[in-house]
Amino acid sequence: MDIVLQQLVNGLTLGSVYGLIAIGYTMVYGIIGMINFAHGDVYMVSAYITAIVVALLSFFGIESFPIIIIGTLFITIAITGAYGWAIEQIAYRPLRNSGRLSALISAIGMSLILQNYVQISQGARQQGIPTMLTGAVRFDVGDGFVQITYMKLVILLVAFLGMGTLTYIIQRTKLGRMCRATQQDRKMASILGINTDRVISIVFVIGASMAALAGVLITLDYGAFDFYVGFIIGIKAFTAAVLGGIGSLPGAMLGGIILGVSESLFAGLISSDYKDVFSFSLLVIILIFRPSGLLGKPEVEKV
């Protein structure tokens, strides 16, 4: 019983992070109908930037945890957002009118570029940052106990704040209205005076910022990372996006949490060696039986 509860808690934090990354996939897919294959690597870049900012801050003698986490969040989100913007400009914008296959191959190329670029500039070895927030809350359950570290609480809090802010922006502001209009019908939106190219750029920046939020949280909690981390987490976040219904914002968050919880339960109760196999199989199964996901609309093909 305590194992199940513990894994539920772990899964919830993991899932909220998957949800944050899935937002990037789902928004980009919704607006230009392509899988941004390089998104996982944007997350990876943000993990490196997090470690660099933490190292710089401690070099300048800043030790207090709230300042570190807020400073890291702001700087990392800004720089990673710039990465999202640049990737769209270089690799996707010139291909706006070509086929989907071209855009996807270009995205794979971008993913390889990012991985190798970080590997060359930072070295191939595994990197890490020191743990900064220790301590945990414990609940007694039956014979055992459930432990929630303070860092996990911070992750949940920040992740839900991030998701809430984004939902507010998309639902209530002018910018969000422009995004939704472009998503529904790009041509019509541009006729009505929306600069759709700019909206697409903004969506990429938002996606990258959400990935950066996830990158900061996971890196501060987990500590270790290398240039290859974006690959697996990218596929899993994509699975989450598909599970929730690609193109749907609440779907991405819901899908992330479902995936995180089920993966943690599988790892805790059955086998942790095969937890990646479980996630990938889940992806295949969803796509076979319900390709439009939990909250997505079925895709209608038009000539």
Next chain:
Amino acid sequence: MNATIDYKKSTIDAIIAGLMALVLFGPVVGVVLQGYGFTTEFDRVAWMVAVVAIGRFVISSFLQSNKGKEILFKHSSGDDAGVVVKSPDYKSNMVWIIPVVILIGLMVPFIASKYVLTVIILGLIYVLLGLGLNIVVGLAGLLDLGFVGFYAIGAYGLALGYEYLGLGFWSMLPIAAILAAIAGAILGFPVLRMHGDYLAIVTLGFGEIIRLILNNWSAVTHGPNGVSAPLPQLFGLEFKRRSRDGTPFHEFFNLDYNSGFKYMFVYLILFIVVLIVLHVKQRLVKMPIGRAWEALREDEIACRSLGLNHVLVKLSAFMMGASVAGIAGVFFATYQGFVNPSSFTFMESALILAIVVLGGMGSTLGVVIAAFFLTVAPELLREFAEYRVLMFGILMVVMMIWKPRGLVRVTRTGFATRKGVLK
């Protein structure tokens, strides 16, 4: 239209690009993590920012000139015909070139040194993989990112078949092709009904599942330690120095032992198999099924309206590609004498995809050239090995923007109505 180049605009573009490069490269390139501390390398950042700013200035100025405007116009108008159709009475020079290439190919093992031969064998294995993926991506337009999974099935098929069932190279060659095709069918059948982009991710997941199983199921696959694979035999003659049962090849023919013999033999079989696959592919393209692949790639809805069963057509391409990868896997295992899961990562799939993309989707000649270029070039330029993957990535992006149909355009001889047929 006589263009004057507005250098002020170019300068502003260059400054913006330079500032952007500073933001992007500054932290990641300039600050190198060392444990929990860091070292700074600002000279690298300065170089990169300078290169970006100057490059942007040159491109911006060039695009304002007449020639640049022409290129921009061409790009935006989308000159995108699938194939170039030659006139019906066009005679290809290939009739002369192909026999010469075959003759040279057959002589290679007797001229080349052992090292060169091993590099060429590797190149040919990638030619095979490229041809297989070319059927799937190039002809049928299905992006398969888990192609390496079928390659692994072939390679592990030989190694495990030998260990548990005593099957040798010759029996595994067809069995591996069939196994890979069956795996392709099992994966493809449910998945191929879906949209193209989903297919890419599902196949990617499949490739990873295969690798994870090979890595984790130690009881059967020996996990990361790998399994040894047997060498091929010539009518029961082995290519070892000493044979436990029977006579080795060199004793039978009264030759001195030479460790190069086995590579010569593997090369010759591989060369013949590549020729067969090339021939089959060349014929398939002209058959109804090959035409259905290409038609489906260009316009799926039109094909379905005309009554093509799109799932079966796609499935046939998928299985055909998979079986070629299975055969390539058998050759890889026997050539290395050993397989382990680290040979079958996603990077390998990306390399094969780069071969197909560079060679031109659907073009056979292009794929052969690209396969040799991408496998032999890293051998020659060892000091740039670090930048290999970076090059693949840049290649993919640039090719998609500049020439999405690849360097070698697909050509096809047209058909003319016979004389006497009413028009």
